[in-house]
Amino acid sequence: MSVNPSPVTREAFGPTEFQLVLLRRMADFQPGLAEEARHRLGASLAQQREANKRWQAMVRSPRSRGALARYRSVLGPPESTGSRAIGDLTCEALLWRVPLWPDLRFEVLAAPDGAVWNEWLVRAPGARSPVLESAEDLLPWSATVDEVARAFAPVRPMEGTAPTRWRLAFTASGRACVAEFTYGLLQEVSVRADLP
Numbered sequence: 001m002s003v004n005p006s007p008v009t010r011e012a013f014g015p016t017e018f019q020l021v022l023l024r025r026m027a028d029f030q031p032g033l034a035e036e037a038r039h040r041l042g043a044s045l046a047q048q049r050e051a052n053k054r055w056q057a058m059v060r061s062p063r064s065r066g067a068l069a070r071y072r073s074v075l076g077p078p079e080s081t082g083s084r085a086i087g088d089l090t091c092e093a094l095l096w097r098v099p100l101w102p103d104l105r106f107e108v109l110a111a112p113d114g115a116v117w118n119e120w121l122v123r124a125p126g127a128r129s130p131v132l133e134s135a136e137d138l139l140p141w142s143a144t145v146d147e148v149a150r151a152f153a154p155v156r157p158m159e160g161t162a163p164t165r166w167r168l169a170f171t172a173s174g175r176a177c178v179a180e181f182t183y184g185l186l187q188e189v190s191v192r193a194d195l196p
Contacts, residue, residue, distance in 0.1 A: 013058075016041055017051040018074050019100050022121075022183050024052045025164050029180060029187035030140050037100050067116035071096070071108050080125070084109060091117055095124075103127040104144070104185070120166075120184025123147065135172040138179060138189045145184050152177075 020043055027034035038048055058070055065073075071094070072078075078094040090112070095105040101121065109118040122144050123129055130142050132151035145166050149155045158167035158178065166181040169192070180187045 013051070013054055013074055015075055015096075015099070016043070017054070018106075019098060020048040020051040021055045022098075023100075024048055025162070026141075026182045026185070026187060029182060033141060040100065066114055067119070068094075068108065068110050068114045071106075071116075071119070075106070078108075079105065086117075095122075101141075101185075107184075120145065120181075122184060135175060135177055135189055135191070138172070138177075138186060140187055141185055143186045145181050145186075148179050148181075148186060 019041060020038065023034045023037050023041075038045070043051075058074075059067075075096040078096050080095045082093050084091050084093040086109070092110045092112075094108045094110065096108075098104055098106050098121065103124050104121045104127075105124045107118075107120060107122045108116055110116050123146070129147050131137060132143060132147060138148065143151075145168065148168055148170070152168075152170040152172055155168045155170040158169055160166050160181075164183050166184065168179045168181075170177055170179070172189075176192045177189050178192050179189045
């Protein structure tokens with residue numbers, strides 16, 4: 001898969017730098033895949049560290065305009081927007097392209113007041129979902145939280161180990177499993193003898 005990266009510069013912080021931030025967190029689970037993807041973006045490890053440092057500064061800035069405004073300024077106009085009902089609440093779903101994963105979109109769910117409820121990678125509208133029938137089908141970066149939850153229902157959400165991480169417990173092929181996700185993308189699955 002080829003990616004036409006935009007140059008990584010100190011002045012700009014755009015989609016390329018944002019993808020470097022996503023990769024930085026994914027490298028905790030999949031360093032090889034993350035390094036390969038970083039090379040496809042044409043970025044050095046130092047540039048990735050700088051992108052992550054700048055992102056963290058934006059997130060923590062007391063002058064921050066809010067998460068939704070930050071995503072719009074970094075990623076540009078969303079590819080699509082629409083209303084989404086979650087229980088009794090209605091939110092706005094905004095989708096942006098992420099060139100490293102052409103079949104995925106970065107989704108932000110925002111409340112009517114602009115507060116961001118959730119931010120993660122989802123399957124692009126119209127893109128084919130993976131066939132998930134057994135634990136062996138759960139390869140790193142192959143599926144999203146929603147896809148694993150549907151394929152192995154019922155699942156039990158578990159607390160993630162960091163704000164950008166999610167975990168699901170479920171049974172696959174008669175075995176208790178836990179799937180780890182970063183920004184909504186599957187990173188690894190472990191068989192857990194300690195789970196009921």
